Structures are given as structure tokens and as C-alpha cells.
Amino acid sequence: EVQLLESGGGLVQPGGSLRLSCAASGFTFSTYVMSWVRQAPGKGLEWVATISASGGGTYYADSVKGRFIISRDNSKNTLYLQMNSLRAEDTAIHYCARGDRYSGWNYWGQGTLVTVSS
Amino acid sequence: QSALTQPPSASGSPGQSVTISCTGTSSDVGGYNYVSWYQQHPGKAPKLMIYEVTKRASGVPDRFSGSKSGNTASLTVSGLQAEDEADYYCSSIAGSNNFVVYVFGTGTKVTVL
Numbered sequence: 001e002v003q004l005l006e007s008g009g010g011l012v013q014p015g016g017s018l019r020l021s022c023a024a025s026g027f028t029f030s031t032y033v034m035s036w037v038r039q040a041p042g043k044g045l046e047w048v049a050t051i052s053a054s055g056g057g058t059y060y061a062d063s064v065k066g067r068f069i070i071s072r073d074n075s076k077n078t079l080y081l082q083m084n085s086l087r088a089e090d091t092a093i094h095y096c097a098r099g100d101r102y103s104g105w106n107y108w109g110q111g112t113l114v115t116v117s118s
Numbered sequence: 119q120s121a122l123t124q125p126p127s128a129s130g131s132p133g134q135s136v137t138i139s140c141t142g143t144s145s146d147v148g149g150y151n152y153v154s155w156y157q158q159h160p161g162k163a164p165k166l167m168i169y170e171v172t173k174r175a176s177g178v179p180d181r182f183s184g185s186k187s188g189n190t191a192s193l194t195v196s197g198l199q200a201e202d203e204a205d206y207y208c209s210s211i212a213g214s215n216n217f218v219v220y221v222f223g224t225g226t227k228v229t230v231l
Binding site for chain 2: 035037046047050057059061062063095099101102103104106110111
């Protein structure tokens with residue numbers, strides 16, 4: 001059974017940093033493109049970042065480019081999102097998701113809440 | 119990276135059909151056959167319903183179907199059931215084949231009357 005389990009969310013002050021993790025199981029993690037998608041409270045979905053299966057290609061939404069870094073450790077079956085220079089508008093549930101343009105995001109984690117506030 | 123446009127709400131009685139539109143541009147919806155649709159119940163993670171415009175995800179009932187014409191994609195739910203009441207989001211790839219960018223729709227709340 002495919003499982004994605006996010007962790008690392010919490011309350012952080014504006015300008016602070018946070019690292020999210022997504023532990024994957026039930027599939028060969030190293031062969032799948034992975035992404036982060038977020039949802040602000042009461043708002044719609046927003047794509048954040050995508051990383052290729054090998055980790056050699058990374059892609060970002062304009063809203064996080066230069067502040068967030070997506071990475072993965074295929075030996076640990078884990079996806080990461082390093083979030084720097086956090087702003088109030090980054091407050092959202094952050095989901096990790098498996099899939100690509102060909103398959104859609106066919107598996108999602110339960111999400112982890114990031115709250116940026118002083 | 120502008121959001122794709124969806125109607126805020128749609129509704130239908132049980133057994134009826136409802137169609138949700140998703141309008142973009144030639145740089146996203148119109149330029150690629152990589153439109154997907156997601157269903158989200160309150161407090162839950164999104165669930166993939168349709169990918170590559172028309173393909174149903176595993177386990178999705180054939181009451182759900184997708185299509186595209188020009189810059190507008192559509193999701194049709196036939197034979198509405200109570201459990202179909204949820205928020206629905208479209209998504210499309212945007213940009214060139216060498217540069218990956220994704221965009222979501224603004225979301226549509228479907229109500230089963």
C-alpha cells in the first residue's frame with residue numbers, strides 16, 4: 001500500500017525557516033517524480049515544487065522560487081522541502097504528492113500545517 | 119502562473135449531471151493534453167479523478183468523465199450521488215517541455231441538492 005507521511009510543520013515567525021519531510025513507503029520511491037502542493041486555510045490548491053526521480057531536476061512556483069528548496073534522499077525514501085524567509089502568505093497545509101504530468105498526482109499525504117505568524 | 123478559471127459553484131439533484139469548466143490559455147490547458155481533475159472532501163487530501171484530460175484514475179466510477187476543447191477543459195459528473203458533494207480542482211501543466219510548471223484551477227464547490 002502506497003503511503004506518504006508528512007512531518008515538520010508548525011508555528012514559525014516571519015523570516016524564519018522550517019524543513020518539511022515526507023516519508024514514502026509501499027512503492028519504489030527512487031523511480032517516481034514527487035511534488036509539494038499547498039492549501040492556505042479556506043483557499044484553493046497551489047503547486048509549490050516538483051523534483052525528478054533522480055533529484056537532478058527541480059522546479060518551483062514563482063511564489064517560492066529563491067526561498068524554498070525541494071530535495072530527496074532516495075536511500076531513505078524521503079522527500080524534503082526546506083522553507084526559508086517564510087512569510088505570512090506561506091501559511092498553509094503542505095501536501096506531498098506522487099506523480100507527474102502523465103499520471104496526475106495519484107497519491108497524496110495527509111498534509112502538514114505550516115503557520116507563519118509573530 | 120495565473121490560476122485556471124473555474125465557476126465557484128455548481129449543483130444538481132441526485133441522478134442529474136453537472137459539468138464543471140476549467141478555462142486557461144494556449145500556454146497551459148490549450149497547449150497540452152495534461153489536464154487532471156481532483157476531488158476534495160472537507161478536511162481531506164485531494165483525490166485524483168481524471169488525468170491526461172480523459173483518463174479515469176484507478177477506482178474512479180465511470181460516472182466521471184473529462185474532455186477538452188481549445189483552452190477549456192471540462193469535468194462531467196453523471197448520475198450525481200450524495201458522496202459527489204465536494205470541491206473539485208482542475209490542474210494543467212504549463213510552460214515548455216523542458217521547464218515544468220503546474221497551475222491549478224480556482225476550485226468549484228459541487229452541491230448535491
